[in-house]
Structures are given as C-alpha cells and as structure tokens.
Amino acid sequence: MIVVGAGGAGLAAAVGAKEWGAERVLLLEKQPTAGGHTMVASGSLNALVEGFGDSAERFFDDTFEAGEGKADPELVQRLVEGSRQVLPWFRSLGVAFEDVPYEAYNGSWPRAWRSVASHPGFRFISALMRRFKALGGEVRYGARAEWLLTEDDYDDTRITGVRLQGGEEIRGRAVVLATGGWGANAHLRRRWRPQLTDVYRTTFSPLRPEEDPATGDGIRMAEAVGARLRDMDAVMAIPYWGGRVLDYPGAEMFLDDSGRRFVDETATWSAIFEKLIETGASSFWVVTDERSRKGETFAGKFASGVVKSAPDLASLAREMGVDVSVLRETFRQHNAAALSGEDWAFGRKCFMQTIEQPPFYFGRERFDIHYCCGGIAISTEAEALSLEGRAIPGLYAAGETAGGVHGRFRLGGNGLTDAFVFGRIAGESAASFAARTVREMRTRRPKRA
Numbered sequence: 001m002i003v004v005g006a007g008g009a010g011l012a013a014a015v016g017a018k019e020w021g022a023e024r025v026l027l028l029e030k031q032p033t034a035g036g037h038t039m040v041a042s043g044s045l046n047a048l049v050e051g052f053g054d055s056a057e058r059f060f061d062d063t064f065e066a067g068e069g070k071a072d073p074e075l076v077q078r079l080v081e082g083s084r085q086v087l088p089w090f091r092s093l094g095v096a097f098e099d100v101p102y103e104a105y106n107g108s109w110p111r112a113w114r115s116v117a118s119h120p121g122f123r124f125i126s127a128l129m130r131r132f133k134a135l136g137g138e139v140r141y142g143a144r145a146e147w148l149l150t151e152d153d154y155d156d157t158r159i160t161g162v163r164l165q166g167g168e169e170i171r172g173r174a175v176v177l178a179t180g181g182w183g184a185n186a187h188l189r190r191r192w193r194p195q196l197t198d199v200y201r202t203t204f205s206p207l208r209p210e211e212d213p214a215t216g217d218g219i220r221m222a223e224a225v226g227a228r229l230r231d232m233d234a235v236m237a238i239p240y241w242g243g244r245v246l247d248y249p250g251a252e253m254f255l256d257d258s259g260r261r262f263v264d265e266t267a268t269w270s271a272i273f274e275k276l277i278e279t280g281a282s283s284f285w286v287v288t289d290e291r292s293r294k295g296e297t298f299a300g301k302f303a304s305g306v307v308k309s310a311p312d313l314a315s316l317a318r319e320m321g322v323d324v325s326v327l328r329e330t331f332r333q334h335n336a337a338a339l340s341g342e343d344w345a346f347g348r349k350c351f352m353q354t355i356e357q358p359p360f361y362f363g364r365e366r367f368d369i370h371y372c373c374g375g376i377a378i379s380t381e382a383e384a385l386s387l388e389g390r391a392i393p394g395l396y397a398a399g400e401t402a403g404g405v406h407g408r409f410r411l412g413g414n415g416l417t418d419a420f421v422f423g424r425i426a427g428e429s430a431a432s433f434a435a436r437t438v439r440e441m442r443t444r445r446p447k448r449a
C-alpha cells in the first residue's frame, strides 16, 4: 500500500499499517526530508489521561463546541477515544513527556502534553520514522504524487495507485492521503476563503511561503476521483511568529498602538482576529514579563530581535512609542483584573499571573494562515467518502487533508492528536483493505488442473 506525505499523519499511517501486519508499505514524500508541518509544531499534544480531572465527555464537548457544533460527532468521539493511546504509543517509541499537562492556547482545558526534550515535532517525526524503518518500511523523497490511479469496479471507482510528477506510475492496493493542508496555496484559498488574500503569510514559513508544503495536493487528487470535501472555508489564521512567546493563555497582554488592551487575550483566535480588524489595524503588541514560562519559539525570536526586553515600564513605553501613563494604567487595570478574576473591560476569565516582574518582553504580532479545518470527508475508519457518502474503495485520508474532525475551528493541541490518531487508523484500515483484496484475488484465481 502507498502513503502519500511523510508528516505526522502519514508516518502514523505508515507505522500503523506495518504494525497491523502490512507486507509492503511505501511512503512518498515530495520534499527532500520528512516532517511537514508536524516537524515545526510547538508540540502541544492533547491526550486523554486518567487522573488529571479531564474526561472523555469534557474533551468531546470542548472539541465540538470549539468547532461551533459543525464537526462530525462520531469523528470527534473517535479522536477523543484514540487520544488515550497516543502517549503510550510514543513512550513505547522512546519519546518522554512531562508529568503534568497544560492548557494549550485555545485549548479549553489542561490536556496538552509536552515532550521533555526540545523540538517536539522533530521528536515525533524521528521516533515514527525510526519505527517505520525498523519494521521494513520504504520511503521515497522528492516523490510528488499528482494523480490517483483508478479502475472501475462494478458501481465504484477503485483506487489502484498514484502517478508521480514526471509520469511514473506506482500501483498499490490502497492509498492513504496524508498531504497536510492547503493554506499555502493562494489559488485554493481564493476558491474557498477569498478574504485570505495574497498578503497573508503562513505560520510554517512566514518569510519564505514557497517552502510551505501545504499546497493542497491531496485535496485536488481526491476531488478528481469524486471525493466529497467539507468545511473548506474554515481556514484558521493565528498570531505566531511575532511578539507571542507563550504556548499557553493567561500570562500576556495584547495591546493596540496606543498601549491599551483591545480584546480578551484568551478568546478564540477568530474572535481576536475579528476584534483586530475592527480596530482597523493589522498588527498589535504582545507584552509579557519575566515570570511567564516561555515556549519553543522564544530563544530564536529574542536572538533575532523580533522580541525585545525592557528593564522597566518607562523603557517599555519608549520602545513601543506609547504614552507611559497610558501603559501604566493598562498594567494597573490588567493586574487588578488578574487578582480579582473580574475583567470588566473584556470579560477575560483566565489569568495565570499578574504582569509586573521586569524585564518585560514585547514584540509586534500579526495573523498568519495556520490551519485548514476542512478537507476530504472521512468515515471513522478514515475511509475517504464520495459525494454520495460511500467509502471510495482503496482510498483513505488523515490529518490536515481530511475534514470533519474539527468543524469550523480547531481546539489548540488537537492538530497533532488528529494527525496521530487518524493517521494510525488510516494505516490500519488501508492495510486491512489491502489484505482483503489480496485474499479476494487469490480466491478468484482459477485452480490449476
């Protein structure tokens, strides 16, 4: 069988298929290296673990409500249940996690797990790749799948392989599409979300958009064989590469050009984006202090000057170009709200600390395209569905290229969970389908006299 895309979902599918017992699994990757968006993820990985006050019901509700009730409830259920196996699986592959979960940005509850070692995306990818190779899997880099090969089988079109860029055809009994999103494809964006014009960059590679592999190849391939697409306009933009240096909410302020707060900083990214647009601005200030726990991007941002420090409030105001008395009042109101838990101005509920311990860290932030919630409609077994809602024989999809798991908005930390849970399911389903077709072929073969 063939897996297209060696990111989190593709590698989980490839390993899942081999662990299921698939004989030959070929993993195709268009880039010279594996990893895709998974490689650069900050590493908030949601998983249901007993003993931390979380529950399947709460996880389900948080995911479903974040998606504005538009996700497929059966897929959400599968995500939640499947998340129980994610940490044990990675631990068995040598990835260690911190002892206590935290609440990821837009995560609703402390259920995100961070790997102990830095560069979590890299840890996940290398652990899966090691396992895949140890199980005898094959990988081809620089191999861009362009089309699905098909065969008519009674009423259905059966998928029989892929054609690569350059024309080479590779036959397989099942194909898993795990090609990631399409946020970097301006043509597809214009089709489904024209508001996200060409001026927007992506969080994967804001300065070099041409390096972002999220070009929607899987979407195009699946659509060409009659797959149903869903929630395609649900494309998320978030602030990531500017002044934001925390992976959790509750310890920073978002300020307008006058040095005043303009929003509940812990609201959903879409709500914050709308508020920013209302102010007429396209960027804003982010300010935190010494005590907050800095995330993966901090060191690089600080070294490059994207994020700076100020020893006191007066220097901070000077560097930001705002009136110091306005800034002092902003801090006073924020800290009073943090202590009382009552934010009269914006109704914020989550305060992890006051912001008062110098040095202060600050930088400009803007929204970049981050995640595509919609994609190829799938069943709970990760089968790609046709326009009529039937499984397309031999075609599976998982991760960001699939739709229905998140609805209109993805809960923070659920992107990786989705990739690993449904990737593994897709691999197992495809392996089982491939094995069935081999058995069928053998029983159909005429016996020798």
Ligand SMILES: Cc1cc2nc3c(=O)[nH]c(=O)nc-3n(C[C@H](O)[C@H](O)[C@H](O)COP(=O)(O)OP(=O)(O)OC[C@H]3O[C@@H](n4cnc5c(N)ncnc54)[C@H](O)[C@@H]3O)c2cc1C
Pocket (backbone or CB within 6 Å): 004, 005, 006, 007, 008, 009, 010, 028, 029, 030, 031, 034, 035, 036, 037, 038, 039, 040, 041, 042, 043, 044, 045, 046, 143, 144, 145, 146, 178, 179, 180, 181, 203, 204, 213, 214, 215, 217, 218, 240, 370, 371, 398, 399, 400, 401, 412, 413, 414, 415, 416, 417, 419
């Ligand atoms: C900066 C950043 C930070 C993030 N942080 C988090 C986080 O902390 N927590 C979280 O839950 N989510 C996070 N996300 C989202 C998360 O990374 C994604 O949801 C997840 O990695 C998607 O996995 P995937 O396997 O579907 O896609 P990817 O990991 O992008 O993999 C897709 C792969 O398919 C390959 N490919 C594409 N087309 C073809 C083709 N035609 N032929 C062959 N190969 C192809 C690509 O090159 C790529 O390697 C983050 C995303 C970004 C960009």
